Amino acid sequence: MRKKGSAPTMKDVALEADVALGTVSKVINGLPVREPYRLKVEAAIEKLNYQVNAYAQGLRSNRTNTIAFLIPNTTNPFFAQLTHHMNLSLTRRHYRMLLCCTEANPDLEQDYISLVKNNQVDGIIGLTYNPTLHVDESTPFVSIDRSLSPHIPCIASDNFAGGQIAAEKLSELGCRHVAFMRTGSSLTNEPNKRKAGFENGCLLHGLTYEMLLLNDDSDPIEFYQFLKAHVSDEKLAFDGIFCATDMIAFRIKTYLEQLGFHVPEDVQLIGYDGVRVFPELDYVCSTIVQPVEDIAEMCVEFVLQENMATKPPLICLPVHYAYGGTTKA
Amino acid sequence: MRKKGSAPTMKDVALEADVALGTVSKVINGLPVREPYRLKVEAAIEKLNYQVNAYAQGLRSNRTNTIAFLIPNTTNPFFAQLTHHMNLSLTRRHYRMLLCCTEANPDLEQDYISLVKNNQVDGIIGLTYNPTLHVDESTPFVSIDRSLSPHIPCIASDNFAGGQIAAEKLSELGCRHVAFMRTGSSLTNEPNKRKAGFENGCLLHGLTYEMLLLNDDSDPIEFYQFLKAHVSDEKLAFDGIFCATDMIAFRIKTYLEQLGFHVPEDVQLIGYDGVRVFPELDYVCSTIVQPVEDIAEMCVEFVLQENMATKPPLICLPVHYAYGGTTKA
């Protein structure tokens, strides 16, 4: 009879099964053990309802079956979706997820990186913004949307292609003069390629375009002012707008309606990310959908891939356009 | 010089500082140590960039500074928000969060409960659906929205009051004949009180009402059919609808528009939860806002409150109404 509250240990199991401690360990770790012994041990485990102590295991083996996931927050729907699929991918491989919300705070981001040295996780998957983030080469790290170094895999959607598809789609839907709008131009990350892809697409399809690139810290009201400045004779200069994120598209739509324009009749809008208010329901705007599930799966795949001679530095996963009410059907 | 890859231990620090192992431990745990020793140890820690090994610490002390958070998913915006604030509350107290997405799967939920016995977490906060969930009395557990037993604190928004406020508000905005709609009536949980509160509010304010209660597994199209069945002479029988969640309200709005009605001119809509598409931006519908931040804080407070003689069985936190475009201003 054990002391109430303290869980049974391997020792208890060994005692109960009348075998040596090492034998129990082997059974648990799937190492070869003769049938009758295995059965005795399994019976004892069942009887005592034994569970391995993860801390003893972690201490001894230096493996924790836990991956840290760094993300600014879980309230942005794109991040929420990413978190969800990351969790599914990890769970499928019997890994646990330590959720680290960074609020895009550089210091916090750096602090969390030390978790792995702290022996608290086996690896890190991070969507980070710290421009000078330092990640040790020996740390299993996979970055989302930002190349940190040639030794650290970066997983992203094919942002360039996404921008190009947006231009192509707007052209196809009858637009002639379009605009591109984004915030966050201060950081060199993969999503910045949306702009280049879009420009390229415009050239390819004979669209003329203008751009508005705001800083992270600028007031979104500047979007409104830009739009207003492009109204003359109650007509908007653009017939199509590509926004770097669905969040921007969502805002722009509101502003356009305030200015008395109809979306998509007067001006068509395409965002980027593939955000929905509720899962299963409609997209909040017509959009370039990121393959969130594949991104998550790929991140997990690589972070767990300990001994790969040479890890790919950048992986771009295909995106697709989806209708969401802000373009003509 | 340490072997590359393995982190420095207390022993290394003791050696470096030329003190005994125990002294280092005391410095780290803030126990009284004479000034000169403390300084030597702190210098050594700094120099070696020492970090305590969480697994050794966990093994020895049976405390892990980690709380498991059980939630169906992080894609539902209400859950996402809850996850976010839970994370903030835990981080503030230097606790880490193990995210466990259950997909509302009863077996998964039960599995995760064993984490605490497995010595992997110090406690569990869970929003669960398993009707027969078994939680050991010795397990620090806090439940959200469902009373599991008198010994397990349940934290919820004041659902009854919320329903009542919805009725009151609809009355105030000129409604006379209203409806209540919800899914998920199969489980006895706190949110079910929204209905009772609403009925009570209707009686108080002289509103007549009808109800549509769907099972979890019924097709949402039934909402549409119900609405359609209440149209005659191109007029809807109701001038106001209270939906048990914002998600339902969001759906209903779409259905109403498909039927040719205008929201809020022809019929006003109030949901429950306080969901926004993007943080900072507008609510997706007029709604009863849950105090997510307070709920999170309260959960953390109680799950960490080890030795409280008698834990309160149910805590209801105040809600408030917020305008979100589906009611008259």
Add this chain to the structure above:
DNA sequence: TTGTATGCGTTATCAT
């Protein structure tokens, strides 16, 4: 007040 020694539950090495 400081140092020493023991054990937490596992895994892995080594005789048997």
Add this chain to the structure above:
DNA sequence: ATGATAACGCATACAA
């Protein structure tokens, strides 16, 4: 193939 035994890194009771 199996069983005894030595770490893993830390905390703590106890001795100095």
